[in-house]
Amino acid sequence: MIVVGLAASSMVSASSADDAMSQLNAVMADDAKRQASYEAGHERIRFCGYCHGEDGNSKREYIPNLAAQHPLYLFNQFEKFRDGTREDYVMSKLAKTLSLEERINIAVYYSQQTAKPRTGSDPTNADAGEKLFAVHCAGCHGDKAQGFRDMPRLAGQPAEYLGIALRGFKELDPTKHNTPMIGVAGVLSEREMRALALYLTAL
Incomplete structure (x- = not known):
């Protein structure tokens, strides 16, 4: 506890994104x-664990895993929920209650x-999903969907969550949003999105 306290006290509140990243x-x-940050984070994730699991593997199929995501990606998502770039009934409120050091931890x-x-439930669709992933996704998310820095890990995510995310990107207005995922999801059929999700969930 002493080490955690010292680590927390050394984190001076930062107003800029650059300071937070540093x-x-x-x-x-x-x-x-x-x-020290890990231990402090473990103490603070009690509420998060109800949905995302204490070990970061989600307890509900429509909620994403957080385990093994790059810390920069996870931190950036907190910031997006705080500033309204991303919206979720629970996460938007939660992100605003956490201090900078808590978000980092x-x-x-x-x-x-x-x-x-x-476990994927349809090997045939999963095979088709592997080909779709190689064409549309591997360039950004890695050849094994492991993600890096601000690109999320997709491997092992619940298929239901992946489907929800892909459909959400497909429905975004490109005149208001500039994510490349609009173009990726826009060319996929519902069947292709399902195949892709089944492939990724079993990685």
Whole structure:
């Protein structure tokens, strides 16, 4: 507890995104600070665990895994929920209640967990999904869907959640949003989205 307290006290509140990124990078680059942040994050994720699991593997099929995501990606999602770039009834409120150091600690904690693949229910569709992934997704998310930095890990995500996310991107107005996922999801049929989700969930 003493180490955690010292780590927390060294985190000076930062108003800019650059300062926040520097703070996160400093934690990840130092073994002692990372461990202290991890322990503090473990204490703070009690509420998060109800949906995302204590080990970051979600308890509900429509909720994403956080385990093994890059800490930068996780931290950035907190910031998007805080500023309204992303909207969710629970997460938007929760993100606004957390301090900067709490957001960093939770991101660090979940980034160090092990993602557990789910079982795909349709091997034929999963094979088709592998080909779709290679064409549309591997360039950004990695050849094994492991993600990196601000690109999310897709491997092992619940198929239901992946389907919801893809359909959400497909429905976005490109005149108001600039994510490349609009173009990716826009060319996929419902059957192709299902195949892609079944492939990814079993990785």
